[in-house]
Amino acid sequence: RPRLWLAANYTYYSGGETTLNGTPQHDRQDNSRGGFTLSFPVKRDQSVKLTWARGVSTRIGSNFDTMGMAWQWAWF
Numbered sequence: 001r002p003r004l005w006l007a008a009n010y011t012y013y014s015g016g017e018t019t020l021n022g023t024p025q026h027d028r029q030d031n032s033r034g035g036f037t038l039s040f041p042v043k044r045d046q047s048v049k050l051t052w053a054r055g056v057s058t059r060i061g062s063n064f065d066t067m068g069m070a071w072q073w074a075w076f
Contacts, residue, residue, distance in 0.1 A: 003041040009053065010034050030059040039072070047072045 012032040018025045035053030042048055049070045055063035 001041060003039070003047060005039050007037045008034070009037060009051075010056075011053075027060045029061055030057075031061060032056045035066075042071075045074045 010032065011034075014030045015028065017028045032055070033053050034056045035051065037049060037051045039047050039049040049068075049072055051066070051068040051070075053066045055065075
C-alpha cells in the first residue's frame with residue numbers, strides 16, 4: 001500500500017554523572033535501545049503510527065519497554 005512503511009530503530013546514549021556531597025558517583029550512562037515503528041494510512045491525508053522499543057544494553061539506569069501510538073495528519 002502507498003504510504004505504508006516499517007522502520008527499525010536503534011538509539012545509543014552516553015554521558016552524565018551524578019555527585020553526592022561533591023563526590024562523583026561514577027555512574028555515567030552508557031545505554032542503548034532498539035525497536036520498530038510501523039505507519040499505515042487510514043485516509044488520504046491521515047495515518048496511524050505504532051512504536052515499540054526495548055533496552056538492548058543498560059549500564060546505569062532502568063531497563064524498560066515503551067509502546068506508543070500516534071495519529072498523523074498531513075495538510076500539504
